[in-house]
Amino acid sequence: MANSFGVVKKAKRNMIAGTINKFVVMLCPFITRTIVQRVIGAQYLGLDSLFSSILTVLSLSEMGISSAIVYCMYKPVAEGDTKAVNAILNFYRKVYRIIGIVVLFLGLCIIPFLPRLITGSVPEGINITLLYLIYLFNTVISYFLFAYLLPLVTANQRDDLNSNRNTLVTLFFTVLRVAVLFLTKSYIYYIALIPLLTITNNIWIAYTVKKAFPELSKCAGNVPSSQIAELKKQVAGTFISKLCGVTRNSLDSIFVSAFLGLSLTAIYNNYYYILSAVITMLSVVSASLIGGIGNHVATRSKDENFNELKRVDFLYLSLAGWCSTCLICLYQPFMRIWMGEQMMLPNVAVVLFVVYFYLLKLGDMRSMYADTSGLFWVSKWRALGESVCNFVLNYSLGKMFGIYGIITATIISLFFCNYIWSVQITFKHYFKRSAGEFYLYQLKYSLVNLGICIVTLLICKGVSFLFSGKVIVLCIRAVVCVVIPLLLYYTFYRKTDNYIYCKKLLIKR
Secondary structure, eight states: OHHHHHHHHHHHHHHHHHHHHHHHHHHHHHHHHHHHHHTTTTTHHHHHHHHHHHHHGGGGGGGGHHHHHHHHHHHHHHHTTTHHHHHHHHHHHHHHHHHHHHHHHHHHGGGGGGGGGGOOOOTTTHHHHHHHHHHHHHHHHHHTTTTTGGGHHHHTTTTHHHHHHHHHHHHHHHHHHHHHHHHHHHHHHHHHHHHHHHHHHHHHHHHHHHHHOTTTOOSSSSOHHHHHHHHHHHHHHHHHHHHHHHHHHHHHHHHHHHOOOOHHHHHHHHHHHHHHHHHHHHHHOOOOOOOOHHHHHHHHOOHHHHHHHHHHHHHHHHHHHHHHHHHHHHHHHHHHTTTTTOOOOOHHHHHHHHHHHHHHHHHHHHHHHHHHHTTTTTTTTHHHHHHHHHHHHHHHHHHHHTTHHHHHHHHIIIIIIIIIIIIHHHHIIOOOOOOOHHHHHHHHHHHHHHHHHHHHHHHHHHHHHHOOOOHHHHHHHHHHHHHHHHHHHHHHTTHHHHOOOOOHHHOOO
């Protein structure tokens, strides 16, 4: 009982600290992007998006390793096996340093090709190579400092330590970077603070972890060869599952810069930033459900879990539909206030972004059953297929249709590879049944979502016709987006079994 109480206490502490951290991590880039655009211009935001995207792709070699290390640490940490934990940590430190060298080498190899990734002019007086080297140094430095200690925090259920540290450091450096930008108007000085933030973060990680876990944070000993084989398997599975998600927006940003220029890259990423913020908020729902779903996959029949999938998917699709409605009704009024008319995309692009968002969310609940049943390796060709499809379509459609082509390319790869193909894999290898019933089920609720979205949008158009103030229009539209969809959802669903079930589930939680 005492142990269960301790787990619950740690979970609550982690959740509170994590929620605060997510809010800060979302808010601070919003503030800095606004100030950079107002003080020195949109092209600098485009450079930030381009270089961040390049280095995200280069850092793919790291994906999966942290998760695999945490997975392998759970048992020795729970058993108090200090020697085993130290050996895993020692192995992780060596691997991280090898990755750092690989990323540094690949990053330097890209320097001659940088001009080809930028269409049009660059900000006057900016040394692109120097700027890129600062970004590269920032990416590489963590591999050689103390980032390898972070799995200890997660394995010991003390993610609050990491969240609190990240919150404080992010807040402090956001204030510092904004002050430097206002005082110097220099983007180089502004960016030069990023590696300082990373170094500070790493030193604080080392101090916090070594103070909290003095015996566990010593790198010593060797991991048995049998355990290294298990680590490789876990790394491969996690790498495949994360590959598409990480490259998706990064490739889009790179192609936007290469074909359309830095200013449009900044505008594209402003819209994507709002999209990712909504995705982050919805992740709270999936995070709260995945533990229970994992337990049910292990203890219940496939038929029971299929029925459960339909119920939780009903709730999630309703939330995703409501978020889609809010996005299509509020995107442009918000962007008009935030960045101004000159930093807005046409309405067609907004519709494409909303379709992009909804397709991304369409498979979230189903994917949790795939993940908890260990279908990572089975999905390897699907993951590779989506990445290749996205790359080829980004190049071809981006060249022909510009920003519309690039977003459409992502939508096509999402629909056929991330949705259709993934559903087939999950139903073939886990549920052991035809996916037809699930497709029809999602189509029915998606059509309802589309109808609610259209009705709400028409009412919001009327609001814009009646009122002229930007802030007033945004506020009234926001109220409409809350009231109208809720009334329509209640009208459509109030007598259905899924609605009654989800209502009880939400009240319980």
